[in-house]
Amino acid sequence: xxxxxxxxRVYVPGDAAAVAVGAEDTAVAIAAEAARRGIELQLVxxxxxxxxWLEPLVEVECAAGRVAYGPVGAEAVPGLFxxxxxxxxxxxxxxxxxxxIPYFKNQERLTFARVGLIDPSSLAEYREHGGYRGLANALExxxxxxxxxVTESGLRGRGGAAFPAGIKWRTVLGAQSPQKxxxxxxxxxxxxxxxxxxxMEGDPFxxxxxxxxxxxxxxxxxxxxxxxxxYPDAHRVLDAAIxxxxxxxxxxxxxxxxxxxxxxxxxxxxxxxxxxxETSLLESLEGKRGQVRFKPPLPAIQGLFGRPTVxxxxxxxxxxxxxxxxxxxxxxxFGMGRSRGTLPIQLAGNVKHGGLVERAFGLSLxxxxxxxxxxxxxxxxxxxxxxxGPLGAYLxxxxxxxxxxxxxxxxxxxxxxHGGIVVFDDRVDMAAQARYAMEFCAVESCGxxxxxxIGSTRGVEVIDRWLADENPQKQxxxxxxxxxxxxxxxxxxxxxxxxxxxxSALNHFREDFHARTPVxxxxxxxx
Amino acid sequence: xxxxxPRRVIPIVPERISSLSAAERGSVLDLCARWKAAPGALLxxxxxxxxxxxxxxADAVPLIAAELNLSRAEVxxxxxxxxxxxxxxxxxxxxxxxxxxxxQAVGAALLEKHAQQxxxxxxxxxxxxxxxTLEPVYCLGNCALGPSVLLGKRLVGRVTPERFDALVALAxxxx
Numbered sequence: 001x002x003x004x005x006x007x008x009r010v011y012v013p014g015d016a017a018a019v020a021v022g023a024e025d026t027a028v029a030i031a032a033e034a035a036r037r038g039i040e041l042q043l044v045x046x047x048x049x050x051x052x053w054l055e056p057l058v059e060v061e062c063a064a065g066r067v068a069y070g071p072v073g074a075e076a077v078p079g080l081f082x083x084x085x086x087x088x089x090x091x092x093x094x095x096x097x098x099x100x101i102p103y104f105k106n107q108e109r110l111t112f113a114r115v116g117l118i119d120p121s122s123l124a125e126y127r128e129h130g131g132y133r134g135l136a137n138a139l140e141x142x143x144x145x146x147x148x149x150v151t152e153s154g155l156r157g158r159g160g161a162a163f164p165a166g167i168k169w170r171t172v173l174g175a176q177s178p179q180k181x182x183x184x185x186x187x188x189x190x191x192x193x194x195x196x197x198x199x200m201e202g203d204p205f206x207x208x209x210x211x212x213x214x215x216x217x218x219x220x221x222x223x224x225x226x227x228x229x230x231y232p233d234a235h236r237v238l239d240a241a242i243x244x245x246x247x248x249x250x251x252x253x254x255x256x257x258x259x260x261x262x263x264x265x266x267x268x269x270x271x272x273x274x275x276x277x278e279t280s281l282l283e284s285l286e287g288k289r290g291q292v293r294f295k296p297p298l299p300a301i302q303g304l305f306g307r308p309t310v311x312x313x314x315x316x317x318x319x320x321x322x323x324x325x326x327x328x329x330x331x332x333x334f335g336m337g338r339s340r341g342t343l344p345i346q347l348a349g350n351v352k353h354g355g356l357v358e359r360a361f362g363l364s365l366x367x368x369x370x371x372x373x374x375x376x377x378x379x380x381x382x383x384x385x386x387x388x389g390p391l392g393a394y395l396x397x398x399x400x401x402x403x404x405x406x407x408x409x410x411x412x413x414x415x416x417x418h419g420g421i422v423v424f425d426d427r428v429d430m431a432a433q434a435r436y437a438m439e440f441c442a443v444e445s446c447g448x449x450x451x452x453x454i455g456s457t458r459g460v461e462v463i464d465r466w467l468a469d470e471n472p473q474k475q476x477x478x479x480x481x482x483x484x485x486x487x488x489x490x491x492x493x494x495x496x497x498x499x500x501x502x503x504s505a506l507n508h509f510r511e512d513f514h515a516r517t518p519v520x521x522x523x524x525x526x527x
Numbered sequence: 528x529x530x531x532x533p534r535r536v537i538p539i540v541p542e543r544i545s546s547l548s549a550a551e552r553g554s555v556l557d558l559c560a561r562w563k564a565a566p567g568a569l570l571x572x573x574x575x576x577x578x579x580x581x582x583x584x585a586d587a588v589p590l591i592a593a594e595l596n597l598s599r600a601e602v603x604x605x606x607x608x609x610x611x612x613x614x615x616x617x618x619x620x621x622x623x624x625x626x627x628x629x630x631q632a633v634g635a636a637l638l639e640k641h642a643q644q645x646x647x648x649x650x651x652x653x654x655x656x657x658x659x660t661l662e663p664v665y666c667l668g669n670c671a672l673g674p675s676v677l678l679g680k681r682l683v684g685r686v687t688p689e690r691f692d693a694l695v696a697l698a699x700x701x702x
Contacts, residue, residue, distance in 0.1 A: 017669050020684035052671040189666055191627030197668040229574070229611050230623070230667050232680040267567070268574055271611030273665055287569030288601075289608040305566060347671060349632030354671025377633065386628055390665075420670065422629045436631070440665065446608075 007042045008086050011059040011066065013116070014045030015201050016233040017194065022073050023056035029074035030058070033081050041086070047202015049116035050356030051103055059098055062088035068098040103353060103372055108334060110342050111319045112195075112358045115202035120237055123244050126205040132250070134324030138213045139258045146217035147173055150320060152328035154340025159185055159276070159313030160388065160417040161493070162339075162406045165320075168310060171300035172218040175308035180220035182211050182262075183285065183304055183311040186227040186234070187269050187276040190389025192348040192420030195356060196314035199344075200227075200234040203318070204241035208264060210317035212255060213324055214310050215262040223264040224304070226281050229271060238266050273390075273444040277492045278311045280446060291446045292492045313418070315344060334360035339405045347373045349422035350382075359404070366400040368421060380425040384509065386433075388417025390440050391497035393504035394424075394433060414500065430509035435463040437501035441486075441494060451486045452495025458482060459502065469515030476513075479506070545586040554579050555587045559594035569595060569605055573612055582613045617660040618653040620698045623677040626663045629670035638674045641688040646695070658699045 012027040013019075027043060034041045049057060054070035058080075067088035069080060076093060083091045095101050109115075118125040126132070138146050151166025172180060184207065188196040200207060211223045227235055242264055245251040253261045267285055269275050275284045279293035282304050303309025319341065323331045332340045339361035345368060347354045352374035369375070369382060376382050384394045393414035395402070402408055409416045424433075438459035445452045459482050466475035483499035490496040506513060545552065558575040562568040572591055576583050583606050592602045606612045624642055626635060646654050646661055653660040669675040672684035678694055686694070 016682045017672055017684065020669050020675065020682040021672055055672070188668060191666045192629045192670045193666075194668040194670055230664060230677065233682070267571065269611075270570060270574070270609035271664070272609050284570065285567050287567040287595075287605070289604050291608075348629040349670065349673070351671070390628060420629075422632055422670065424632045428632070433628070433631075436628070444665070 007040055009042045009044055009061040010086070011044045011046045011061070012056060013048045014120075014233075015048035015055075015116075015198060016231070017052050017198075018048050018055040018057070019233070021055050021071065025074035026056045026058065026072050026077065029077035033077050037081060039086070044119045045121075046118065047115045047120050048198060048356075049098060049104060050112065050198065050358075051101065051353070052355040053353050054095070057098075058085075060086055060088055064088070065097045065099055068095040068101065069093045070095065103355070103357070106372075107358050108342050108360050109358045110322045110331065110334070111206075111315060112199065112203075112344055112356065113322070114206065115199055118203070120202050120204055121240060121244070123205060123241075123248055123250075126203070130325060131205055131321070132209055132256075134321035135209050135213055135216075135250075135256065137324050138216055139256065139260070143173055143217050143219060146213065146324065149323060149328045150217070153323045153331040154328075154335065154338070155316065155319055155323060155331065156339070156406065157313060158315035158319070158343070158418065160190070160415070162416070165312060165316055168300050168312070169214065169218050171298065172220065172308045172310045175301055177308050179222070179305075179307045180218060181304040181307055181309040182214045182218070182220045182223040183282065183309055184211055184223065184225040184317055185276060185278060185281055185311060185313045186225050186231075187273075187281060188228060188231075188314070188418065189273040189276045190391075190418050190420050192386065192389060192422035193346050193418045194348070195344040195346055195419065197231050197234050198356060199314060199318050200231070201237050204238050205245065206318045206321055207238075207314060208241060208245050208251065210320040211264060212251065212262050213320050214312070214317060216255075216260055218308075218310050220308075220310060221261045221263065223262060224285055225264070225266045226275070226285055227266050227268055228275075229268045235266060235268065242266065272446075273440075274446045274492075274494055277494065280492070282309065282311070289446070291448045292494075294491070315418075336360075336362035336403065336405055337407055339407065343404060343416070343419050345404065345419045345421060347421055347423070349386075350376045350378055350425050351421075351423040352377050352379075361405050362403055364401050364403050365395070365421070368404070369400060369423065373423065376423060376425045378425045378427075380427065382423055383426040383428055384424045384430065384433075384505075386422040386424070386501065387420070388415040388500075389420055390437060391415075391493060391500055392417050392420075393500045394430065394508065395504065396508040398508075414504065415497070430505040430512040431463065431467060431514075432512075434502045434505035434513075435460060435467075437498055437505075438463060441498040445494060449489070449491040449495060451489035452491070452498070455482055455486045455489075455495065456498060459486075459498075466513060467516045472513075472515070476506075545590075547584060547586045547590075551580060551584070551587075552590065555590050556594070559591055563594055569597070569602065570609075573606060573609075577612060582616050585614055618657050619701065620658065620679050621660045621662055622695075622698070623662045623664035623667070625665070625667050625669075625673065625675045625677075627666040627670075629666070630673035630675055633673045635674040638686060638688060638691060642691060645688075645692065656699070659695060 057070035058072040059066040147169045155165045156162040275290040280290040284290040344358040441456035592599045667675045
């Protein structure tokens with residue numbers, strides 16, 4: 001038998017987005033064609049490199065590095081073999097070395113360093129590429145020193161709220177309790193975001209390592225990953241990785257021979273957007289309706305089952321290993337102002353080159369939309385972008401020079417959220433988008449507070465009346481008033497931020513709020 | 528307690544009359560037994576029941592409640608809170624169609640209309656032949672390659688009306 005390295009390695013992503021456009025068929029076709037030609041090759045199902053418009057992106061390992069071909073549908077496979085793509089030859093679908101593709105080359109990949117590069121199921125490859133070095137360092141440090149490193153790195157919650165992670169950890173470390181928890185918020189519900197999914201599918205061990213470090217730093221011996229059930233592929237990959245970590249002694253009663261314990265399991269959500277809100281998520285993990293809790297007490301003091309709990313987003317926790325490996329100073333050196341490190345930004349919607357761009361904070365929205373994104377997919381002018389999910393503001397072209405920075409976005413009454421950017425071309429109806437924001441809030445409200453539960457439904461009705469030309473001036477006044485009530489009277493960010501998309505649509509795209517023909521009247525909210 | 532005591536404890540037992548078959552009942556009880564010692568067991572149990580039976584039948588609620596020492600209202604409250612849990616039998620395949628912004632930006636509204644027209648059902652409905660149940664979903668995490676649908680556990684991107692029809696035709700062929 002030939003040795004592994006003598007064999008040709010071909011990478012076909014197993015990432016859900018790649019599979020959604022045919023990567024599975026491509027992988028099958030490559031295996032079949034290789035068998036037909038009597039070529040022995042090793043097919044690796046890696047994560048996605050993040051250049052999603054090129055998916056399925058097939059890579060061949062050559063002496064010079066990995067050569068990319070994409071998008072490679074199953075039908076293109078025989079042609080690629082005939083052209084000699086296994087030697088990295090030029091082809092109409094070829095892009096040269098993956099690492100030299102400008103979209104990829106001009107990124108600063110810290111958190112996503114291994115995604116797309118390695119086989120996500122292989123712990124050995126994870127280790128070869130720097131994995132578990134952060135944990136090894138952490139095991140040599142005092143808990144307070146680990147927390148201090150995270151604080152000094154400037155890492156802030158990547159889920160949207162941007163709260164300094166180190167402060168949360170310090171509170172949990174200082175809390176006295178026989179039982180503490182680390183909870184990973186993997187309920188990535190914001191439209192336009194997929195970085196959590198990509199990292200869970202493409203590099204699951206980094207999340208496991210990050211959570212283990214969080215456990216050691218704060219004295220928590222049990223962790224849960226609360227994963228949305230819309231991600232069946234991530235669920236499969238995580239479960240397999242957790243089983244491997246247990247088998248290799250990296251989870252369980254004695255982590256890496258340190259005598260420290262950390263247990264981890266995945267729990268599934270059930271299609272409730274609100275469960276991305278941390279207190280609602282904790283309720284859900286406890287087996288209850290995902291209704292928001294009053295704060296205080298903070299989850300760091302009384303979290304899961306009433307115990308001190310570190311609750312962080314996937315990207316936050318997955319950024320911890322690199323901080324512990326390379327040092328707080330290294331991570332901190334990226335970024336601007338109070339936004340330190342890098343942000344995995346997701347380009348989505350009507351964009352030509354959609355995908356994942358990890359860069360230090362500080363680049364402009366315009367660079368992202370045009371230099372990386374290549375403009376709209378339809379080729380029409382970009383009219384609006386929504387940043388930060390369904391609760392994020394719609395930004396007009398005049399604000400495209402805003403820099404990716406938490407404070408910069410707050411200054412223009414917008415938010416960066418989880419770093420998702422949804423692009424709309426000039427055919428978008430912004431009144432319909434404003435109405436959708438209210439409708440979404442009505443569908444997803446947990447029902448605990450009145451402004452969100454009732455206000456969102458009233459908001460839909462008010463916009464409907466406006467678009468039906470019933471006393472528009474009055475409707476505008478009511479809508480603005482309603483937005484104010486939602487902003488100041490809601491218990492959590494769902495109601496509290498719904499005014500962002502509504503008011504930004506109204507303020508920047510006023511021309512869309514005009515009477516419609518009755519045929520175009522939108523439907524009632526779906527339950 | 529003496530036999531003459533006037534106080535009588537009324538045990539909470541599930542109703543006798545149930546639409547569940549013996550196999551379904553056994554399956555619900557097995558799944559409860561597997562999970563019940565775990566903290567926060569209700570959601571995992573509901574997921575397991577829905578995976579096994581395709582939905583959470585109303586008559587499973589009192590069984591689960593009794594096993595977890597919860598009230599039926601508590602279990603019902605959880606089932607009805609989450610969009611994913613269903614209390615009616617779905618078609619052979621559940622098709623989740625994404626309605627969120629990123630898919631809207633590439634024509635999800637048109638696809639939604641097309642889906643409802645060609646299937647002849649609205650959201651939450653099941654086609655007359657029992658093949659497909661259509662459900663709305665708010666983001667499948669495939670936002671750069673929309674419009675997206677999740678057919679069973681299979682994510683499909685760049686779904687044009689033609690591609691949608693092909694998917695449906697394929698799903699209909701499955702037994």
